[in-house]
Amino acid sequence: MTATIKLYTNHGCPWAHRAHIALAELKLPFEEEIIDLSVPRTAEYLDVNPRGLVPSLSYNGQIITESAIVAQFLADAYPSHLIPNGGTPEAALARARIYFFVDTFFSKANGHYHKALFAKTEGEAEEASGEFVKQLEKEVEPLLSDAAPFFGGSKTLTQAEVLTGPFVLRLLSLPKNGVGPESLIKDLPTRTPNFYKWTTAVIEHPSVNGIWNEEKVVAGTKARLAKLKA
Numbered sequence: 693m694t695a696t697i698k699l700y701t702n703h704g705c706p707w708a709h710r711a712h713i714a715l716a717e718l719k720l721p722f723e724e725e726i727i728d729l730s731v732p733r734t735a736e737y738l739d740v741n742p743r744g745l746v747p748s749l750s751y752n753g754q755i756i757t758e759s760a761i762v763a764q765f766l767a768d769a770y771p772s773h774l775i776p777n778g779g780t781p782e783a784a785l786a787r788a789r790i791y792f793f794v795d796t797f798f799s800k801a802n803g804h805y806h807k808a809l810f811a812k813t814e815g816e817a818e819e820a821s822g823e824f825v826k827q828l829e830k831e832v833e834p835l836l837s838d839a840a841p842f843f844g845g846s847k848t849l850t851q852a853e854v855l856t857g858p859f860v861l862r863l864l865s866l867p868k869n870g871v872g873p874e875s876l877i878k879d880l881p882t883r884t885p886n887f888y889k890w891t892t893a894v895i896e897h898p899s900v901n902g903i904w905n906e907e908k909v910v911a912g913t914k915a916r917l918a919k920l921k922a
């Protein structure tokens with residue numbers, strides 16, 4: 693029997709975007725409800741997710757929240773090319789590699805990127821940007837040496853791209869559009885060629901860029917930054 697899937701989402705949210713990539717890649721039909729994040733959450737939505745965050749997934753009436761857990765649930769429920777299910781040492785190793793990559797991307801690099809965007813002075817922004825590229829070079833670049841074009845030599849998207857794709861889109865787009873220093877991306881082709889090649893493939897994939905609205909995300913980020921600076 694086909695499952696009834698409903699995604700509570702907002703297309704500007706990178707975390708919710710993860711669920712869109714997984715659902716698109718697994719070709720699962722779903723209904724979506726856009727949650728307006730500019731106003732307090734309704735009592736109805738707080739019944740769905742008491743934390744008030746997006747995404748939330750309703751799967752045959754069962755609610756699953758937290759984007760990484762939603763993506764994991766979908767990959768587990770629908771075994772596919774995204775990630776092998778466990779059960780053998782080979783599969784467990786492939787899973788460990790993917791999750792180590794995702795952990796490295798977020799724990800070593802992405803925080804510096806975020807710091808560069810939200811820095812109070814140009815000096816602070818450049819310092820964070822330098823650290824971002826340094827960490828990409830040291831920690832992330834080696835993990836993409838066999839990307840072909842996706843993680844681990846895969847020709848198709850993997851769970852690594854499901855979890856990082858929305859952030860890769862923003863990472864390349866925002867500095868080009870006047871958000872954050874250009875030094876965040878300027879040297880990527882020469883200093884992190886594996887990473888740069890991989891990002892190019894990631895952002896071109898229709899499952900990744902299907903709900904991407906660059907203009908809106910750039911404008912939204914600029915507005916958030918202006919509000920913080922005021």
Ligand SMILES: N[C@@H](CCC(=O)N[C@@H](CS)C(=O)NCC(=O)O)C(=O)O
Nearest residue numbers: 705706707744745746747758759760
């Ligand atoms: N850890 C959560 C983070 C989700 C999150 O922060 N969502 C933001 C939008 S990008 C949100 O719902 N914010 C609403 C609010 O803070 O009121 C996840 O991975 O699902």
